[in-house]
Every structure is written in C-alpha cells, then in structure tokens.
Amino acid sequence: MIRVKVFPPYGCDRSALDERSWMEIKEESTVKDVLKIIRLNPIKAKLLLVSVNGERVSLSRKLQDGDVIGFISPVSGG
Amino acid sequence: MINSFAGKVLHVNLSAGSFQILSVPESVYAAVLAGKGLEAWYLYRHIPAGADPLGPDNILAFAAGALCGTGAFLTGRWTVACKSPLTGGWGDANCGGVFAPAIKQCGYDAIFISGCSEKPVYLFCDDKKVEIRDAFSYWGMDAVEAEKALHLDLDSACRKKPCIACIGQGGEKLSLISGICNEGGRIAARSGVGAVMGSKKLKAVVLAGMKPMRCANPDAVKALSKELGSKLLKMSMPSGLGFFLGMGGRMMGHLPYLPLDGSLTSLMFKEWGTPANTSLAITSGDGPIKNWGGTPRDARLMPSIFNPEHINKIETAKYHCYSCPLGCGGKLKIKGRPYTTFDETHKPEYETIQAFGALLLNRSLDSIYQINELFNRAGIDTISAGNTIAWAIECYENGILSKNQTDGLELSWGNTEAILALVRKMIAREGFGDYLADGVRKASERFGGKEYAMHIGGQEPGMHDARNDPQLGIHFVAEPAPGKHTVGMGIEYGAMSLCDICSWAPPAKPHSKEEDLEDTETMALISKANACYTMLTDGAGGCYYGQMMGVHMWKLVDYLNAAEGWQYDGDHYMEIGERIQTLRQMFNIRQGFDPASVSLPKRMAGEPPLPSGPLKGISLNNQTQVRSHWRAFGWDPDTGIPLPETMERLGINALLNVEENI
Numbered sequence: 141m142i143r144v145k146v147f148p149p150y151g152c153d154r155s156a157l158d159e160r161s162w163m164e165i166k167e168e169s170t171v172k173d174v175l176k177i178i179r180l181n182p183i184k185a186k187l188l189l190v191s192v193n194g195e196r197v198s199l200s201r202k203l204q205d206g207d208v209i210g211f212i213s214p215v216s217g218g
Numbered sequence: 219m220i221n222s223f224a225g226k227v228l229h230v231n232l233s234a235g236s237f238q239i240l241s242v243p244e245s246v247y248a249a250v251l252a253g254k255g256l257e258a259w260y261l262y263r264h265i266p267a268g269a270d271p272l273g274p275d276n277i278l279a280f281a282a283g284a285l286c287g288t289g290a291f292l293t294g295r296w297t298v299a300c301k302s303p304l305t306g307g308w309g310d311a312n313c314g315g316v317f318a319p320a321i322k323q324c325g326y327d328a329i330f331i332s333g334c335s336e337k338p339v340y341l342f343c344d345d346k347k348v349e350i351r352d353a354f355s356y357w358g359m360d361a362v363e364a365e366k367a368l369h370l371d372l373d374s375a376c377r378k379k380p381c382i383a384c385i386g387q388g389g390e391k392l393s394l395i396s397g398i399c400n401e402g403g404r405i406a407a408r409s410g411v412g413a414v415m416g417s418k419k420l421k422a423v424v425l426a427g428m429k430p431m432r433c434a435n436p437d438a439v440k441a442l443s444k445e446l447g448s449k450l451l452k453m454s455m456p457s458g459l460g461f462f463l464g465m466g467g468r469m470m471g472h473l474p475y476l477p478l479d480g481s482l483t484s485l486m487f488k489e490w491g492t493p494a495n496t497s498l499a500i501t502s503g504d505g506p507i508k509n510w511g512g513t514p515r516d517a518r519l520m521p522s523i524f525n526p527e528h529i530n531k532i533e534t535a536k537y538h539c540y541s542c543p544l545g546c547g548g549k550l551k552i553k554g555r556p557y558t559t560f561d562e563t564h565k566p567e568y569e570t571i572q573a574f575g576a577l578l579l580n581r582s583l584d585s586i587y588q589i590n591e592l593f594n595r596a597g598i599d600t601i602s603a604g605n606t607i608a609w610a611i612e613c614y615e616n617g618i619l620s621k622n623q624t625d626g627l628e629l630s631w632g633n634t635e636a637i638l639a640l641v642r643k644m645i646a647r648e649g650f651g652d653y654l655a656d657g658v659r660k661a662s663e664r665f666g667g668k669e670y671a672m673h674i675g676g677q678e679p680g681m682h683d684a685r686n687d688p689q690l691g692i693h694f695v696a697e698p699a700p701g702k703h704t705v706g707m708g709i710e711y712g713a714m715s716l717c718d719i720c721s722w723a724p725p726a727k728p729h730s731k732e733e734d735l736e737d738t739e740t741m742a743l744i745s746k747a748n749a750c751y752t753m754l755t756d757g758a759g760g761c762y763y764g765q766m767m768g769v770h771m772w773k774l775v776d777y778l779n780a781a782e783g784w785q786y787d788g789d790h791y792m793e794i795g796e797r798i799q800t801l802r803q804m805f806n807i808r809q810g811f812d813p814a815s816v817s818l819p820k821r822m823a824g825e826p827p828l829p830s831g832p833l834k835g836i837s838l839n840n841q842t843q844v845r846s847h848w849r850a851f852g853w854d855p856d857t858g859i860p861l862p863e864t865m866e867r868l869g870i871n872a873l874l875n876v877e878e879n880i
Contacts, residue, residue: 145715145718145770147476147477147478147479149476150473150474150476154728159725159727160715160717160718160725161477161715161725189455189456189482191453191479191481191482193449193481193770193771194449194450194452194453194479194481194482194484194485194767194771195449195452195453196453196454196455206770208479208481208768208770208771209479210478210479210481210482211479211482212482
C-alpha cells in the first residue's frame with residue numbers, strides 16, 4: 141500500500157481520508173482510482189485541472205507514495 | 219562545525235562615524251536562526267526602552283535569512299527591522315531581489331545601524347572594508363535615480379556590481395509610511411522603515427562583497443531544490459483563464475471553507491504574479507472596497523478591469539528574486555498609456571492594485587501603473603497610502619474635509635485625477651499631502667473622521683478583509699507589528715498542511731464560515747501555528763509564496779536540516795518560530811507598547827455588519843479570539859505579556875544574556 145494526500149473539491153466523499161487528508165491505496169493505483177474513491181466525476185476533475193504535486197496530469201497517471209493530489213485552488217495573497 | 223551562518227554582524231554608529239564587527243555565538247543561531255530572529259535578539263538588547271524611533275538610539279537592521287546562499291529555493295528575502303515610528307513598537311518589512319545574499323557576501327548575517335549622521339551619507343561595504351561616505355550628490359533623488367547614479371559612480375571601482383538599498387523622497391522627508399527600495403523601486407515598505415533610514419541621513423547601503431556563502435550539506439540542499447524545481451517546471455495552466463477569476467471569487471464568497479492544495483498557488487503566481495488575486499478578491503469579499511465599507515456591487519466591472527490578463531499583455535519581461543524558480547515579478551511597458559509619464563514600471567502587486575483600485579473605487583488600471591511607479595520611486599508604502607487616501611475621500615464626502623483643506627481637490631470616490639494629484643502632493647509633502655504622508659492615524663488625529671481611519675495600532679492594514687477570513691483578523695491585531703497581512707490567514711493555513719510537520723498543529727478541515735467566528739482552542743492553535751511558521755520562514759529568509767505551496771512542495775524543515783547539519787523535527791523548528799515571535803512581543807513590552815490597546819477599527823470588525831454582499835451580516839469575535847491566541851502562546855490573555863514560565867520554557871532569559879564578541 142502507498143499513502144497519498146488528497147484535497148477533494150466540494151461535494152466529494154471524504155470518508156476514505158484520515159483527518160489530515162491522507163488515504164491508503166494500492167500500489168500502481170492511478171488518479172482515476174482515487175477519483176472513484178472520493179466519488180468525483182472524471183470530467184469534473186479535468187475541468188478542475190486535477191494535478192499531482194502541482195503538475196497537471198492525465199487520469200491514468202500512476203501514483204507514488206507521498207503524492208499530493210489537488211484541484212485548481214485560488215488562494216489569496218499578495 | 220560548518221553551517222550556513224556567517225557568524226558575524228556589522229554594527230555601524232553614524233553619530234560617531236565608527237563601526238564594529240561582532241561575532242555572534244552559535245547558540246543564538248540555534249535559538250532564532252538569522253533574519254528576523256537575529257534582529258529580534260539584537261534589537262531587544264540594544265535599543266533602549268523609550269527610544270525615539272526617529273532618533274539616534276533607534277537601530278535600523280538589515281538581515282539575510284539562514285538559508286540564503288545555500289542553494290535552497292525561495293530563500294532570497296531580506297528583512298529590515300527597527301522600532302517603528304508608525305506604531306511605536308516593533309517594525310519590520312521584507313523584500314526580494316538580490317540584496318540578501320549581498321549581505322552575506324560581505325561576511326555578515328546582518329548589518330545594524332545606530333546613531334544619526336549630521337549630513338547625508340551612504341554606507342559602503344565589501345568583504346574587506348566598511349566606509350561611511352558622503353551622499354550629498356544623491357540626496358533629493360528618487361530611489362531609482364539614486365540607484366542608477368550610485369551604480370554609475372561605483373561599478374567600475376568594484377570587483378562585482380554592487381547591490382544597493384536606498385530611500386527615495388519618502389524616507390528623506392521622514393514620511394512615516396515610507397520604505398526602503400532595491401532593484402529599481404522594489405520596496406520593503408511597511409512599518410515606516412524608510413523614515414528611520416531618513417532620520418539617520420542614510421541615503422543608501424551599498425554592498426559589494428564576494429565572500430563565499432556556506433552550507434553544511436550542499437548536495438542534500440541541491441537535491442531538495444532539484445525536486446522542487448522539477449515539480450515547478452512541470453506546472454502549467456491553460457492561457458486566458460484570468461477571465462474566470464472573478465467568477466471563482468464569487469463562488470468562494472458563498473461556499474464553506476475548504477482546505478486547498480497550496481502547490482497550485484505557484485501556477486497562478488507563475489502565470490500572473492500577485493495580480494492574480496485582484497478579481498478574486500473583489501468578488502469573494504477578501505478585498506476591501508470603498509474604504510472597507512463597500513460591497514462587490516460598488517465595484518461593478520472592476521473584476522473585468524483588473525483582470526490580470528490585461529497586465530500580462532503589456533508585460534515585457536518576467537523576473538525572479540535570488541534563488542527563486544517561480545518568478546512572480548515582471549516589467550511592464552507603460553509608455554504612452556493614459557495618465558503615465560514613465561516608460562516602464564514593475565508589475566504592480568495585488569496590494570497596490572486593490573489599494574488604488576476598488577478601495578478608492580478608481581476604475582483606471584493605467585493610473586495605477588503611474589501611481590505604482592511614483593510610489594516605488596519615492597519609496598512609499600502603497601498599502602498605507604491607499605488607506606490614507608480612502609479616509610480622505612470618505613471625510614470629504616461626509617463634509618469633514620472641505621475643498622479649502624484639500625487644496626481645491628474634489629475628493630470624490632473614483633476621481634482618478636484627484637487621486638493622482640494627491641499622490642504627488644504626498645510625495646512632495648506639499649499642502650494637504652504633507653498631512654497624509656504620515657499615514658491615516660496622524661491625519662485623522664488632526665482633521666477628525668477617526669471612524670473612517672482604518673489603522674490597527676497605528677499601521678494601515680493589508681488589502682485582505684478579516685470578515686472574510688477571521689483568522690487574518692487575529693494576526694492583524696495580535697501581531698507585534700499590527701496591521702500586517704502576511705502572518706497568517708485561514709485559507710493559507712489549509713494550503714500549507716502544517717499538521718504534516720507539527721504534532722500540535724490542527725489539521726485543516728472543511729467547515730462553515732460561521733465556525734471561524736467562534737472562539738475555540740482549534741482556532742487559537744491554528745493562529746499560533748500560522749505565526750510560528752511565518753517567523754520560522756522569516757528566520758530562514760524564506761518567501762511567503764514558498765510557504766503557501768505547502769510543506770510537501772517547499773520542504774523548509776528538510777532544507778534547514780541539510781543547510782545547518784541538524785537533525786531536528788518540525789516541532790523543534792516551530793518552537794524556534796515561537797521563540798522569535800515571543801522575542802518580538804517582548805520588544806514591544808520593553809518599549810511600552812501595550813498589546814491590549816490594539817483593536818480592529820469597528821468597521822473592519824463588522825460593527826455594524828454589512829447589509830449585503832459576501833460579507834453580509836458578519837461581525838467578528840476578534841478581541842476574544844486574540845486573547846485565546848495569546849493564551850495558546852503562553853502569554854497573559856489579558857495583557858499579552860509573555861508569562862515567566864513561557865520565557866523559561868523557550869530559554870529567552872538565557873538567550874538575552876548571551877553577548878556578542880568584538
């Protein structure tokens with residue numbers, strides 16, 4: 141098993157995540173597998189520019205231990 | 219043992235025309251790193267209680283952070299600190315560029331300047347000499363002109379091109395909202411640090427050293443930077459998305475709080491720089507409108523006017539700070555545009571666009587380019603200036619100020635010509651502008667309209683609204699340099715994932731915005747964690763945009779262990795941040811600055827609440843939350859004074875007894 145951190149967008153199922161937003165998944169799992177677990181439509185995920193460690197990726201991208209999966213996130217600053 | 223510290227500081231006394239090079243014991247670096255931590259340790263011990271901020275007893279400090287020069291990415295910030303003439307307590311400001319490594323290349327971690335010269339001087343240092351030189355011919359120049367003139371006169375005599383930090387007319391004329399500039403008008407703007415430099419008749423600090431900078435384990439640092447660099451390189455965003463930012467803000471304003479992936483902030487900063495935030499801020503409730511009393515309805519069309527794509531269209535080059543792979547800065551070609559008299563300017567920061575855009579209901583982006591360049595050259599803080607002009611407009615609109623008092627200017631909302639005229643008057647300290655040049659507290663003390671004066675402990679707040687982010691409101695008030703917006707926000711906390719490096723930092727969870735209005739232990743621990751991590755970043759010389767990427771992208775703990783040869787965990791480093799923050803608070807106590815006297819202006823606290831918009835009906839519970847924040851730090855919740863057991867736990871009493879050696 142490997143651990144990945146996920147920042148799901150609004151309306152997703154967070155029950156597989158621990159309180160720090162990490163989840164355990166099988167080795168060789170892809171982004172698409174994670175989308176299934178958090179119940180996020182792949183089309184919506186693409187519209188939200190799904191990324192791994194900040195890099196925009198395809199849904200077939202295989203995940204590695206410690207990866208961070210995010211979606212477009214405007215954070216205030218300046 | 220080899221680490222990243224130079225191990226020495228330079229102390230120049232301008233009254234005596236003398237200097238000393240002092241060795242700093244390693245225990246000090248272990249306790250507070252360098253940068254703001256070293257400054258807090260030094261200034262607490264050497265600025266006498268009750269010192270006049272514009273007198274010879276005040277010390278102006280320039281410091282590089284611990285990681286500067288090690289190869290760690292996003293660690294090129296330099297910090298200026300002193301007793302602030304704006305607040306009467308701790309003051310600091312921070313800036314990028316290449317000045318931070320220049321301090322270390324002269325062989326110092328920090329340069330401290332006390333005393334006052336009788337005539338204008340500049341300080342020249344390289345790794346062999348320290349000289350106080352005559353600056354008569356540069357006095358009166360703006361910061362860009364002075365830097366150019368100094369380069370023209372000095373470059374050929376130096377082994378390397380010198381790095382220069384200088385003041386413009388703002389600092390020379392002792393404007394209490396002035397800062398210190400480098401690299402053509404990039405400014406360490408806050409706390410009135412420019413006025414302190416001006417009071418010392420110090421026009422510039424010129425650094426031309428070539429000493430190598432050290433690091434315990436350069437290979438490990440390099441590996442961390444390679445990992446981060448390769449992630450950043452792979453990031454990209456489809457072009458033309460700027461239009462959607464305003465829409466995104468509108469959604470954010472009405473949705474519950476959600477932790478977000480901080481790494482994606484770098485996408486926005488790479489693409490647009492900080493102007494990425496403007497449209498979002500106007501529609502979400504983050505950005506203040508009409509002197510903090512308006513709603514997005516007052517700023518119709520502004521999300522489109524300030525769409526960062528417009529700015530990108532006239533950007534001629536992007537630039538990076540030292541050791542930064544991100545490059546959020548840029549140069550704009552503004553020649554021939556309405557209101558502009560210059561050929562080019564730096565890309566204005568979000569803070570400037572908001573302070574001279576929606577805050578004043580000014581719809582001209584071109585006028586903001588001009589104001590940006592004028593204030594960059596004068597070395598005046600646009601946050602403070604924008605807040606001060608907003609007060610003047612509201613006073614005029616409400617009959618508190620008459621046309622006679624404003625030198626005939628029609629100070630109505632959105633009157634671009636009047637705003638520009640006022641900016642020029644502030645820089646020249648001419649007529650009504652002379653009163654505004656010292657910030658909104660002084661102006662309102664003279665003319666009235668205190669209810670419209672938005673300042674916190676004397677300093678004008680950054681362009682983010684605490685009613686949208688109550689966590690920010692805690693820092694606005696509890697921060698030893700009140701009014702600064704860079705210490706912590708709820709939304710940034712969610713992005714940083716501090717819970718993954720610190721055992722006591724609460725995990726960020728989705729929650730309703732109403733929950734942030736409550737006084738809870740979780741809220742207090744979050745604000746403590748925010749402040750500790752920001753102080754740690756400042757001690758390391760790090761960039762706040764590195765912070766925002768989150769601990770999985772910008773690995774500060776790993777960087778520090780590699781650069782210093784240490785093996786500490788995140789809890790240890792957060793305690794260093796806690797120590798720095800407590801030292802800064804102690805500085806204020808020693809100087810007679812009463813933390814309990816600081817509060818948000820009523821309007822900013824939601825008293826009364828706004829009747830419409832994303833901030834509709836919100837009133838903060840700020841004073842109670844601030845007291846819980848102090849309690850979490852181990853400070854007296856009623857007075858804000860650090861408790862004896864906290865001082866003992868953090869080893870501060872022992873640290874303050876450590877002496878530097880000549």
